[in-house]
Amino acid sequence: MDSFKDYVRELMNKFPYIIEVTDKNGDYICESTKIKKLEGIHFPIQYNDIVYYIEIEKKEETSIPLLKFIFEEKLKEVQELKGNELFNLIKGNSSFKENDEIINKILDKGTLILIKAKNHCKEVYDIVKYSYNNEEEYRYCIWEEYVVLLGIFDEVYDHCKSILHNVQELNIRSPRIALEALNGKTNIEEALKSLKSLIELSDRVGIRKEILTSSNIIFERVMDGINNSLKEEIIATYENYLDSQDSDTLKTIETFFQRDLNISDASKELFVHRNTLLYRLDKIKREISMDLRNFNEAMTFYVIYFVWKSNSR
Structure with missing residues (x-):
């Protein structure tokens, strides 16, 4: 109601x-x-x-x-x-579950998938319904601004990629899918809230990954949990420097990290000569005394950059 x-x-x-x-x-x-x-x-x-x-x-x-x-x-x-089984299960109405072998099998061996839908819930729901209708080992429903899919998947990432491809056609801003193996969990609503927090974090800090699990964004989750006073100290020290950088420098920083500090891969994605990228990295080193080609110094700077970017969004 x-x-x-x-x-x-x-x-x-x-x-x-x-x-x-x-x-x-x-x-x-x-x-x-x-x-x-x-x-x-x-x-x-x-x-x-x-x-x-x-x-x-x-x-x-x-x-x-x-x-x-x-x-x-x-x-x-x-x-x-x-009347939707999954929706009732999310809301804690599991009276039917005791005698439902299929639901219990899905809860024991299945994966919970949360699809960001925003203002396109009906369209995303229809995509899922069309894909999994009449399949015994799948359940789906709308929950808040998301579409939920619960089922037993042979290759769950392939399913997620297929769903994501169809969702992208709806022009949803920063489409995301989060997933978790249930392994017998019965509190589906708590599991969904956990997946929702992954999607919200990825939107807040601009994570490029579109398929999220609690293990593939561990760094971002740890950084998000840093003590606020430490965040403020980091921001106060480096905010002026990062705020003053042009878009080319910021894109260079992001791409270099996304390409695992690989000079060749990063320069190709940036469409710049290798020497141009090296020049930009040397310029950063001169200005903040951190060499992004050195792993330890790069990780230190990535923490600084992550905290600054999180705060500026």
Whole structure:
């Protein structure tokens, strides 16, 4: 119900001529605070045995077919979600689980995948549904601003790459997928919150990886957990230097680290001559007395750069 109420509020912002929405008993689901009581017209929306009544300004009567379609599609979606096994499992309603061999098998051997969807939940959900519909060992649902997929995968990374390829067609900014093997875990909501935190961290610090696990961004997780006073000390010491660098220098730093301090690979990706890259690295060394070609000094500088970038986003 809460998701439907939220959706009603959202629609009332989009269609300011909606006066109120009530249930079949006449109790308010939502009432507009933007318009005074005007001459209105009521019409019902219905899915199965659920009925609501919408009141809009009478002068907008021609919009009733559109609004009926929009509201009833959302109502259908909400009702289907209530009957979704995975959604109920996430919310702790696992009474069906005791006698469901397939669900228990998935929980024991399966992998939980969280797909960033933002404003494209329905489209991403449809991609997953189309890919895994009628497959016995997969479950999927919408959770918050994400689509969740739970299943047993032979090559889970190949599945994630395939999903990611399709999601990229929707122009979602910085598409991400996070995954975790469940190994018998039953608290699915806690596992999802952990995966959500990986995606939020990757967005916050600009991690280039698109498929995330708790083990492939260990460095970033550790850095994110640094004591705030130490972060402030690092920023205060190096902020002026990094703030003053042009885009070429910053891109050089990022690419050099992303290419594992490899001069040849980094220069190719930057489309610059090897000597140009060496010149830029020497310039950084002169200015902050750190040689990025030296592993220990490079790691020290990477910590500084990571903290500065995290703070500047």
